[in-house]
Amino acid sequence: MLSRCIFTLIQLTVMFFKLNPIAGQPLYLQLMQQIRHATETGALQDGEQLPGIRTLAEKLVVSPNTIAKAYSELEHEGLLELRQGSGAFVCVKRRIRSLADSVLVARRRIRDLIDRLRDDGLVDEEIRRAFEAELLFPAEVASKR
Amino acid sequence: MLWYKAWLETRSRFLVSLGTLTIFSSIFFHHALYISCLNTLPCPEKISHSERISEFHRLLFINQQYVVIMWILSVVLLGMGGMVREKALGTSSLTLSLPVSRARLMRVRVATGIFQAIALGVVPWLAVLIISSRARMPISVAQVGFYILLLVGGGLIYFAMAVLVSSLVSGEYTAPALAFGAILMGAMLFDNWLRRFNVWRLVTGDFSVDRNTFLLSKHLPWPGILGSLCAAALMLLASAVAVQKKEF
Amino acid sequence: MTNQFVILTHQLTKSYGHCKAVRGLDLSIGRNRITAFLGRNGAGKSTTIKMLLGLIRPTAGSGEVLGRQITDAEQNREMRKRVAYVAEDKPLYGYMTVEQIINFARSFYSDWRIDVERKLLLDFELPANRKVKSLSKGMRTKLALLLAFARRPDLLILDEPSEGLDPVGIEYLLRTLVSCSAEGVSIFFSSHQIAEVERVADHICILEKGSLLMDASVEQLRQSYRRIDIVFSALPPEHDFRISGVESVKTDGHQMRVFASRNAEAVVERAQELSAVSVEIAPVGLRDVFLETVGEN
Numbered sequence: 001m002l003s004r005c006i007f008t009l010i011q012l013t014v015m016f017f018k019l020n021p022i023a024g025q026p027l028y029l030q031l032m033q034q035i036r037h038a039t040e041t042g043a044l045q046d047g048e049q050l051p052g053i054r055t056l057a058e059k060l061v062v063s064p065n066t067i068a069k070a071y072s073e074l075e076h077e078g079l080l081e082l083r084q085g086s087g088a089f090v091c092v093k094r095r096i097r098s099l100a101d102s103v104l105v106a107r108r109r110i111r112d113l114i115d116r117l118r119d120d121g122l123v124d125e126e127i128r129r130a131f132e133a134e135l136l137f138p139a140e141v142a143s144k145r
Numbered sequence: 146m147l148w149y150k151a152w153l154e155t156r157s158r159f160l161v162s163l164g165t166l167t168i169f170s171s172i173f174f175h176h177a178l179y180i181s182c183l184n185t186l187p188c189p190e191k192i193s194h195s196e197r198i199s200e201f202h203r204l205l206f207i208n209q210q211y212v213v214i215m216w217i218l219s220v221v222l223l224g225m226g227g228m229v230r231e232k233a234l235g236t237s238s239l240t241l242s243l244p245v246s247r248a249r250l251m252r253v254r255v256a257t258g259i260f261q262a263i264a265l266g267v268v269p270w271l272a273v274l275i276i277s278s279r280a281r282m283p284i285s286v287a288q289v290g291f292y293i294l295l296l297v298g299g300g301l302i303y304f305a306m307a308v309l310v311s312s313l314v315s316g317e318y319t320a321p322a323l324a325f326g327a328i329l330m331g332a333m334l335f336d337n338w339l340r341r342f343n344v345w346r347l348v349t350g351d352f353s354v355d356r357n358t359f360l361l362s363k364h365l366p367w368p369g370i371l372g373s374l375c376a377a378a379l380m381l382l383a384s385a386v387a388v389q390k391k392e393f
Numbered sequence: 394m395t396n397q398f399v400i401l402t403h404q405l406t407k408s409y410g411h412c413k414a415v416r417g418l419d420l421s422i423g424r425n426r427i428t429a430f431l432g433r434n435g436a437g438k439s440t441t442i443k444m445l446l447g448l449i450r451p452t453a454g455s456g457e458v459l460g461r462q463i464t465d466a467e468q469n470r471e472m473r474k475r476v477a478y479v480a481e482d483k484p485l486y487g488y489m490t491v492e493q494i495i496n497f498a499r500s501f502y503s504d505w506r507i508d509v510e511r512k513l514l515l516d517f518e519l520p521a522n523r524k525v526k527s528l529s530k531g532m533r534t535k536l537a538l539l540l541a542f543a544r545r546p547d548l549l550i551l552d553e554p555s556e557g558l559d560p561v562g563i564e565y566l567l568r569t570l571v572s573c574s575a576e577g578v579s580i581f582f583s584s585h586q587i588a589e590v591e592r593v594a595d596h597i598c599i600l601e602k603g604s605l606l607m608d609a610s611v612e613q614l615r616q617s618y619r620r621i622d623i624v625f626s627a628l629p630p631e632h633d634f635r636i637s638g639v640e641s642v643k644t645d646g647h648q649m650r651v652f653a654s655r656n657a658e659a660v661v662e663r664a665q666e667l668s669a670v671s672v673e674i675a676p677v678g679l680r681d682v683f684l685e686t687v688g689e690n
Contacts, residue, residue: 238480
């Protein structure tokens with residue numbers, strides 16, 4: 001599933017997660033996606049340690065429950081390994097690495113789409129809202145001209 | 146550290162009162178020695194020794210009148226403060242969120258005040274005793290003890306009255322004014338109709354003094370002192386109840 | 394099992410004559426969470442907090458904090474050993490110095506953390522020998538917060554903690570809150586700073602005119618609370634959109650704006666059934682959730 005944070009990823013650098021409280025998506029889901037993406041692009045390597053719950057909560061200034069839930073869900077998915085007393089460690093499985101390539105392909109396609117939409121005369125803000133609307137509510141939106 | 150807080154809150158009042166009472170008593174004592182020709186300077190008139198002693202004791206008795214007024218003033222000011230005043234100042238939320246009961250807060254405040262009241266009664270007289278022994282004119286310790294006991298034993302009721310008023314009224318000036326007003330009113334009313342029960346006359350030694358020698362020569366008026374202390378205790382109890390019921 | 398809740402009230406009521414400051418409040422604040430208490434001025438937040446701490450007696454109803462009855466003086470006092478509270482006006486004794494008041498506070502609590510006290514003293518740049526009455530408002534706020542944060546209580550209650558702080562101070566406050574929460578402290582704070590609440594709160598309770606209007610998880614709100622803007626060529630009656638989950642419906646010309654706390658898909662379906670020209674869905678920030686909830690009342 002494509003990450004919802006496509007637009008925010010442009011500013012993303014390693015370990016600088018950015019959570020948006022008004023994005024219409026629970027923060028823990030946003031964090032999960034950003035961690036997942038980091039592992040897909042190789043920003044987070046297999047075996048690397050993520051910051052502790054308290055440290056990351058303080059850094060991002062969000063409730064530790066958010067971090068805890070994200071980590072625990074990712075552990076459930078198998079992406080993270082939570083070791084008692086040591087912290088959260090990434091364990092990227094081999095098959096996920098191929099996703100990194102799919103993501104790169106996807107981004108190229110999106111870049112093309114955005115260029116085409118801009119040629120059509122749409123402003124960036126309109127493009128973003130259209131993406132948000134589609135992602136938030138995948139059912140068909142009645143839009144007649 | 147509630148005691149520390151109570152001390153910090155009353156420190157200035159206490160020290161100023163202590164200083165004033167002690168200095169006043171000492172100066173008055175010197176004056177009394179001089180007037181009654183009991184100091185070391187040669188005396189201009191020819192009076193008998195016993196007459197001089199008697200005059201001296203009369204002056205001491207007068208000293209007690211002034212001391213009583215100042216002591217009551219000081220003790221009423223020391224009785225101010227408390228939770229109701231803290232509410233007006235805005236600090237009651239802090240004090241009441243401490244893990245201490247309102248009863249304990251009141252106990253510490255009252256005990257601090259009582260210790261200070263006792264000190265204010267003892268220290269000035271102690272200064273007088275010291276000065277007198279250096280002037281080789283020793284006052285009988287028994288007399289001094291008598292005065293102190295009258296003052297503090299009989300006078301704590303005034304402190305209790307101040308505590309009660311400050312538990313009902315929060316104004317910085319209205320509370321002491323009301324307390325003084327009540328005390329003066331009480332003294333006047335009692336003097337008119339129930340002179341025997343007038344605490345003011347009790348503490349100044351009016352009921353105990355021998356008008357010839359001006360010595361406190363009668364028996365210690367225990368019923369009066371105990372009655373006054375009981376009344377004080379009742380007022381303090383009423384203050385505790387008032388604070389317990391109050392909403393902050 | 395009351396262990397799950399740090400604060401539990403049952404029909405808590407406070408009346409002043411005919412005026413009801415708090416009406417039949419049923420609060421249940423969970424352990425190990427950051428809960429924000431939102432409400433307009435005069436909604437009854439401070440009154441509620443004061444009842445919990447025994448400063449005010451409830452007219453009716455009951456409450457428990459950390460499993461202890463708030464109306465029993467002795468139980469309340471026991472509970473206060475494990476609760477840190479900073480009142481709205483950040484009360485401090487003006488006649489004490491910074492050092493004196495810290496020593497004073499420290500003497501009452503066994504959960505005091507001297508290392509945290511020293512760090513905060515340094516970070517807040519509080520002069521140890523200055524009297525409190527000569528401190529600026531910002532410094533007084535920081536000192537009042539220090540007295541609470543230098544402890545590890547089970548529950549931290551803060552009434553408008555960010556008032557009097559500059560943006561740097563607010564950021565530091567939020568970071569400290571989060572840090573406390575990570576150490577197992579349950580936090581219950583009231584605030585008007587919705588932007589701040591939005592970032593750190595796990596749960597919110599909205600109080601209006603003494604009644605609880607909303608008690609919800611913030612993540613749940615992010616997931617389900619939606620604003621749906623619909624354009625019609627012919628505006629249908631409003632009550633067609635009064636579906637379960639809809640909080641408010643507003644119309645302006647051909648446009649209709651629907652706020653739904655859940656079930657947004659049903660609203661979209663209905664719009665399509667009624668031949669809407671366009672339908673747009675957007676997430677709703679906490680500020681708008683608050684305004685909608687309180688406004689509708």
